[in-house]
Amino acid sequence: MEDYLSLFETYDVLAAFWINIQLSFWAALWALAIGTVLALFRISPIPSLQWFGAAYVNIFRNTPLTIILAFGFLGLFSVLQVSLASDLNDSLFRIAVVGLAVYHAAFVCEAIRSGVNTVPLGQAEAARAIGLSFLPAARLIILPQAFRGAIAPLGNVLIALIKNSTVAAAGSVAAEASGLMKTMIEFRSDLVIPIFFTFALGFVVLVIPIGLLTTWASKKLAVAR
Amino acid sequence: MTREQEPTTPASSGTPLVSLKNVNKHFGDLHVLRDINLQVGRGEVVVVIGPSGSGKSTLCRAINRLETIDDGEIAIDGKVLPAEGKALAKLRADVGMVFQSFNLFAHKSILQNVTLGPIKVRGMKGAEAKELAMSLLTRVGVDNQAQKLPAQLSGGQQQRVAIARALAMQPKVMLFDEPTSALDPEMINEVLDAMVSLAKEGMTMIVVTHEMGFARRAADRVIFMADGQIMEEATPEEFFTNPRSDRAKEFLGKILSH
Numbered sequence: 001m002e003d004y005l006s007l008f009e010t011y012d013v014l015a016a017f018w019i020n021i022q023l024s025f026w027a028a029l030w031a032l033a034i035g036t037v038l039a040l041f042r043i044s045p046i047p048s049l050q051w052f053g054a055a056y057v058n059i060f061r062n063t064p065l066t067i068i069l070a071f072g073f074l075g076l077f078s079v080l081q082v083s084l085a086s087d088l089n090d091s092l093f094r095i096a097v098v099g100l101a102v103y104h105a106a107f108v109c110e111a112i113r114s115g116v117n118t119v120p121l122g123q124a125e126a127a128r129a130i131g132l133s134f135l136p137a138a139r140l141i142i143l144p145q146a147f148r149g150a151i152a153p154l155g156n157v158l159i160a161l162i163k164n165s166t167v168a169a170a171g172s173v174a175a176e177a178s179g180l181m182k183t184m185i186e187f188r189s190d191l192v193i194p195i196f197f198t199f200a201l202g203f204v205v206l207v208i209p210i211g212l213l214t215t216w217a218s219k220k221l222a223v224a225r
Numbered sequence: 226m227t228r229e230q231e232p233t234t235p236a237s238s239g240t241p242l243v244s245l246k247n248v249n250k251h252f253g254d255l256h257v258l259r260d261i262n263l264q265v266g267r268g269e270v271v272v273v274i275g276p277s278g279s280g281k282s283t284l285c286r287a288i289n290r291l292e293t294i295d296d297g298e299i300a301i302d303g304k305v306l307p308a309e310g311k312a313l314a315k316l317r318a319d320v321g322m323v324f325q326s327f328n329l330f331a332h333k334s335i336l337q338n339v340t341l342g343p344i345k346v347r348g349m350k351g352a353e354a355k356e357l358a359m360s361l362l363t364r365v366g367v368d369n370q371a372q373k374l375p376a377q378l379s380g381g382q383q384q385r386v387a388i389a390r391a392l393a394m395q396p397k398v399m400l401f402d403e404p405t406s407a408l409d410p411e412m413i414n415e416v417l418d419a420m421v422s423l424a425k426e427g428m429t430m431i432v433v434t435h436e437m438g439f440a441r442r443a444a445d446r447v448i449f450m451a452d453g454q455i456m457e458e459a460t461p462e463e464f465f466t467n468p469r470s471d472r473a474k475e476f477l478g479k480i481l482s483h
Contacts (some may be wrong), residue, residue: 045309107407122328125291126387130394131318133311140345145332223331224376 004194007184016180017202023096023165023176028102028158035108039146040138041108043116053109060106064168065099071152072099088176096168100161115150116142148221155214159207175204190212240303242267242398242429243288246296250283256282258294259453265398270430272440272461275450276476281433282325284450285402288431289320302397318346321391321399325406327383329375329390335362336371339390346394354393361389367417381412385419392423399423401432438478443464449473 007013041053060068071096076082084094119142127137148156166178173179181199185192241264250258265271273281288299290306292315298304301320307313311327329338339358342479343349362368365385367378375383383430385405391399401420405413415437424430424443434440440447440461447464449457451472457464468474 078303120326120328122324122326123330125332126322126324126328126390128291128314129317129320129322129324130390131314131316131346132342133314136345140341141330150334222376225331 002145004191007188007191007195008200011180011184012178013177013198013202014058016175016177017153017206019173019176020162020165020168021206023093023100023168023173024158024162026097027100027104027165028161029155030097031104031108031161032154033114034101034105036143038105038109038141039112040135042113043138043142045134057106057109060103063103063112065103067097068103069096069167072096075215085136089173090206092173096165096173100168104157104161104164111157112143112146112152113171114153115146115148118149118223119145145223148218148223151214151218151221155210155218158214159210162207162210163203227437239267241265242269242302243431244298244300245284245288246298246300248278248287248294248299250285250287250292250294257453258287259455261297261455263448263455265431268427268429269445270424270428270432270443271446271448272444273431273433273448273450274435274437274440275456280453281450282402284432285400285431288398288400289317291322304309307321314346318342318394319397321396323384323387323391323399323401323404325403327375327380327387327407329383329386331375333348334372334374334446335367335378335386338375338386339393342390342394348407358389358393361392362386365389366415369416379412384408384412384416388416388419388423398429398431401430401434403433403435405434405436435480437465449476451476 018118038056041049042057044050044053073092077091077095082095083091084098085091123141123145124137127141132140167178168176169179169182177199181195184195188195243263243265245261245263247258248258248261259280261284263271263284273284275281283292287294288301290299290326293480301316304316306316328343329335333341336355336358339361340351340354343354343357344351354433359368359371362371364386365388367382367385367389370382370386378386388404389401404420407418417436420430420432420439421443430443432439432444444461447457447459447461448455449459449464449468449470449472456470457468457473459469465477466472468477
């Protein structure tokens, strides 16, 4: 037990999780923004936008996240010298955020689209009938109801995103949780099992409230029809 | 029985408010609108009746382009319906629509349902829109429900709010697509009463309905449709007492026999 507790003196586990929380927070914001625009494209009356939305979703949803992040770090950062900040660590962090965001945006788009399907067609017809064109109708009538119908699937995307933030270790955001776990296992092979459980528990604790919150919110905010 | 008040402008003078010329539409193999020609004058109340599947709802929805047409021409106040886009939205703002299933915005209060169009489409100020909305809600008798959500109202109340919402745009013409078909019997009259008073005030109306009483009471003209065609056009008395086509006789025989 003392051995186990000494781990926390040597390694800053909480700081590592804090990196994952930050990665997840920024990636979730961007994924929500990009995913909403993609969903708008997919439900828009303009065929070229519909096509773009569908192409994006199919490409990013079907590409492994590891490949997207590895491309970000090795392709964009190392080879093409795309730098998103002057500081090396900041730049790597931001590339990880971009990679996580573009990947999860595809899932956000589909979650919102499933929310759009909960909105009866008559709502759009009524919006058009009072003279709203596509964008105002989407913004004022369709999306507010779609989001409220999409809280549970969006929560699932967020949960997946938080856990997937560990993949950023593949791109040398080494300070995050799974990166630290790898280091700890390397140096403390006597405590492999407890180390695994520590990190597993950390993510469970992080994620469970989100599941509870989205279940509560999706009931609370459901649109009465 | 005829309307107590003549339309402010006789239907024959000037350009018709709504005009359909040789309108055709198919749903796959089904020819739902066959060469429809129809002119509706300012202040005129036209009731469209016919068996289900006759194309009357499609006709009504085509007038503000919720259904596209395959060929022919539909014009509102002399302007041909544009394709999708801002011009169409602008034209739709002048055409009020009341749906069978009410379609009130489910996430907005009754008051917001009525003020949304004036504020967002007409650019009206909030206070002014609220005043207009409250006066319309009072007119249809649901002003005391203004802060509730649509789901908290009865069907009849919801449909009256839908009428107020359409009127808030100060439309040139009102379309009613079977406005009482989804209502419980005891709520039909409250909606029909609101429509009759609207007709008396001189609103141009195109009403698709199964309510023959309304047609007798409020219509200037009855259009009978079957199989996507206009089979007969007549005043209500003429149509109900002396239908000319066999389809109309058969239809009236079926619905008036009980």
